[in-house]
Amino acid sequence: MNRNTSKRMYVPLLVVFALLLLTFGSAAPLVTAASEPPKAAKKLVMGTSPDYPPYESVDAKKNGEIVGMDIDIAKTITKQLGYELEIASMDFNGLIAALQAGRVDFVMSGMSVTDERKQSVAFSDSYYTARNTIVSRKDHAFETADQLSGKLVGAQLGSIQDLFAETIAGAKLKKLNKIADLIQELNSGRIDAAIVEDAVAIEMVGANPGLVMNFLPAEGNDNGYAIAFPKQSGLVGDFNRVLGQMKANGQLQQIVDKWFERKEAAPAEQADGLNIDLRVLQGYVPYILKGVYVTLLFTLVSALLGLCWGVVLSLFKISGIKPLQWFATAYTSVFRGTPLLVQLTIIYYATPQLTGFDIPALLAAGLAFGLNSAAYLSETIRGGIMAVDKGQREAAIALGIPYRKMMVRIIFPQALRHILPALVNEFVALLKESSLVSVIGVTELMRRADVVRASTFRAFEALLLVAAIYYVLVLVLTSLARMLEGRLRRSD
Incomplete structure (x- = not known):
């Protein structure tokens, strides 16, 4: 009995250990x-x-x-x-x-x-005081703010240039999070011009020969930083x-x-226009590859937390105890009914404000994704349990096997065979959705790609490399899942 208890405690202890690793290990500098x-x-x-x-x-x-x-x-x-x-x-x-x-x-x-x-x-x-500047393509250059009337103008969200762009009569606005995104939109022709600060404009035009800049009048447009x-x-x-x-x-x-x-x-020498030039990644590849560890660690912790908590929620749903059923149903409804990005930002920004605990960014991401994943996995696991033939339960009860032992030794192994493809899909989704954590500053793969984009003012090359890395990671994960599935089938 003690041996069985220790086995049942293994997975929860593993989750606790992983969360502690997030808090005091990789996330410690945060x-x-x-x-x-x-x-x-x-x-x-x-x-x-x-x-x-x-x-x-x-x-x-x-x-x-x-x-x-x-x-x-x-x-x-x-x-x-x-x-x-x-x-x-x-x-x-x-x-x-x-x-x-x-x-x-x-x-x-x-x-x-x-x-x-x-x-x-x-x-x-x-x-420091800077000036607003119009950056546009050479073939459709704009010199004054009046010329932007009726045009689609880009600006960095929340910046002073964003506020200035709102004052341009007749202009349509497109607000983006990063300067590198504005460059890509300009080069691809999705926006007609961008309003940026003078020093940044010089960087942008220097790295993109197809762009030109024109300073706006200093009067009324000086931006004191x-x-x-x-x-x-x-x-x-x-x-x-x-x-x-x-x-x-x-x-x-x-x-x-x-x-x-x-x-x-x-x-440095770079390709003009929208041509692909992988030389711009020279010196940046090792930096991007370092994000693989953070991405895998985050995915592992989120998957473990989601799986363990999802099992508990699924048991609540089939328990027959009304309060537990109501709790599990309400939990699933809330976490499936609100965007994951909202949940992530609430946990990260609200935790210090409400509790005084300065939760590390990586730990906040692991909790948000794990709790969200549990809501989906609880339904998957419940479906797998219900798919097991009722005769299995009846036979176990007739033999006097305790409920807990019956679930662990008889029901769960059979349910796992039914739901393994769905579990793999959920873990793959966690791996790919890990790119969302870049919004709170976690330096995983996507965040590092954004850094390279900001440094080179070119987007496609860095994003292509990151996409290839994600694809390889997903292939490895699905291959391991096939091996596990084959082993489970041979054990039948």
């Missing part, structure tokens, strides 16, 4: 001290969206470090104030939410000061003091000159 007083922790966490060179980008060819003008300024300020700096990567439109949830202590990401943002966060003094903090943060005064010193002694201008001189350098 844990922040935002819930503690900054000065006590002597560490500040900076939120940024590293897809906006030269302000912030990932140096994927070397060690994956986030670099840029904003990063150098932040390092200088925090060093002078005696803090250790930790950088958290996430999408631009999630930065203010992360600030409000206490996930980061401040945000630097080429963020302009607006009245709307002032209602949610506090800003430092401005450290500043550092964002939570409301009533005690750090604002300290940062402003150091910023003032950097402006006075020329240190700030030196950092600006360093990165602006770098961005105006001639780009």
Whole structure:
């Protein structure tokens, strides 16, 4: 009896171990001290969206470090104030939410000061001023905002350029999350023009010979970039003091000159237009391949959690105990009736706000996908159990076999044969849907492809490589499933 009990405890313990691995292993660098007083922790966490060179980008060819003008300024300020700096990567439109949830202590990401943002966060003094710029194709170039009337104009979602684009009379807007997406849309002709900041425009045009840029009039379009903090943060005064010193002694201008001189350098040889040129991936392949481990770890934990919790839910549904049936039915209805992406962002952003626990991004992703998968698997497993001949149950009861032993030794093995293809499909879906976790900053395959797109301003080559990697992983998974299915058949 003790031996059987230990076997039944094995899988749940494996899930617990995997979750602990997510929390304290791979996700450990993502844990922040935002819930503690900054000065006590002597560490500040900076939120940024590293897809906006030269302000912030990932140096994927070397060690994956986030670099840029904003990063150098932040390092200088925090060093002078005696803090250790930790950088958290996430999408631009999630930065203010992360600030409000206490996930980061401040945000630097080429963020302009607006009245709307002032209602949610506090800003430092401005450290750089940029101009809005129109980027368009050479064969259909636009020089003024008036010429964009009736045209489809792209802008980065949540940026100051997004707000400016809304003021262009008669223009139709297309808002995208990343600058690299705007480039792809321009090159493919899906949008007529893009509104971006001047420094980024120079990068875009330098890497894409088929594009041209035209500066908009500076009057009324100057965008002062500043550092964002939570409301009533005690750090604002300290940062402003150091910023003032950097402006006075020329240190700030030196950092600006360093990165602006770098961005105006001639780009590496690349293919023109929409031609495929795999040479742009040179030096980036090892960086992308490192995402395979994170993707597989996340998929394994999600699958284990989904399978174990799905079994419990399926037993609730066939238990005959009304409260358990109602709970399992309601759970399945909620998780199948709401988008997975919504569940993921709720778990990631709401957990610190409601509980004070700063859940690591990878752990939040594993929980969201595991809980969602359990809702679907519970119906699959229930169907497999119900498909087993009733005579099996009746024979086991007649022989006096306890219910738990009957389910583990007789019913579940037969149900597994029926549902194995459906289980494999669910695990394959988990593997492919893992790309969604990039929105909360988990550096899996898709996130790394986005980094390469932001660095090269070319999308197809990086996405083609990632698609090939996913395809190979799915082939391996389905091959293992066929081997297991064949073994189960031979054991009949």
